[in-house]
Each structure stands twice: as C-alpha cells, then as structure tokens.
Amino acid sequence: MKKRVVALFIVSLMIxxxxxxxxxxxxxxxxxxxxxxxxxxxxxxVAIELGYFKDEGLKV
Structure with missing residues (x-):
C-alpha cells in the first residue's frame, strides 16, 4: 500500500x-x-550599434 502511495505521489509531481x-x-x-x-x-x-538586438530578433 505504501509503495502505491509513493508511486502515485511521484507521478503526480511529474505531471x-x-x-x-x-x-x-x-x-x-x-x-x-x-x-x-x-x-x-x-x-x-553599444549593443544597438553592434546589432546585438537584431541578432536576437528584437526591434529597438
């Protein structure tokens, strides 16, 4: 019985x-x-001038 409770608890945590x-x-x-x-x-x-934001897909 105790194994079932522990297994159910572990499955619940995973979900x-x-x-x-x-x-x-x-x-x-x-x-x-x-x-x-x-x-x-x-x-x-500096990040704007070097294009770091564009590289990450951000419009600044």
Missing part, C-alpha cells in the same frame, strides 16, 4: 511539473523610453 512546460508564443510589444541621454545607457547604445 504537475510538466504543466509549466507549455510553450506560449504570444508576445507583447513593450515600449521603453529613457529619461535623458546619459552615460548609464552606454551599454545599450
């Missing part, structure tokens, strides 16, 4: 853990703005 594996392909477009031109945005400017 519950696989529920979160569903791939959702619906994306939401997000607009970001910067308050002012600042040195703190330098990594973002």
């Amino acid at each position: 519950v853990s696989l529920v979160g594996c569903k791939k959702d392909t619906k994306y939401t477009e997000v607009n970001l703005t910067e308050v002012a031109h600042s040195i703190f945005y330098a990594p973002q400017y």
Whole structure:
C-alpha cells in the first residue's frame, strides 16, 4: 500500500511539473523610453550599434 502511495505521489509531481512546460508564443510589444541621454545607457547604445538586438530578433 505504501509503495502505491509513493508511486502515485511521484507521478503526480511529474505531471504537475510538466504543466509549466507549455510553450506560449504570444508576445507583447513593450515600449521603453529613457529619461535623458546619459552615460548609464552606454551599454545599450553599444549593443544597438553592434546589432546585438537584431541578432536576437528584437526591434529597438
């Protein structure tokens, strides 16, 4: 009896853990703005110029 309960518990955990594996392909477009031109945005400017965002399929 104890083996059945443990087996049922393990199977239940496996099923519950696989529920979160569903791939959702619906994306939401997000607009970001910067308050002012600042040195703190330098990594973002460099990434834009080097095309890192385009390589990942992002429109910036």
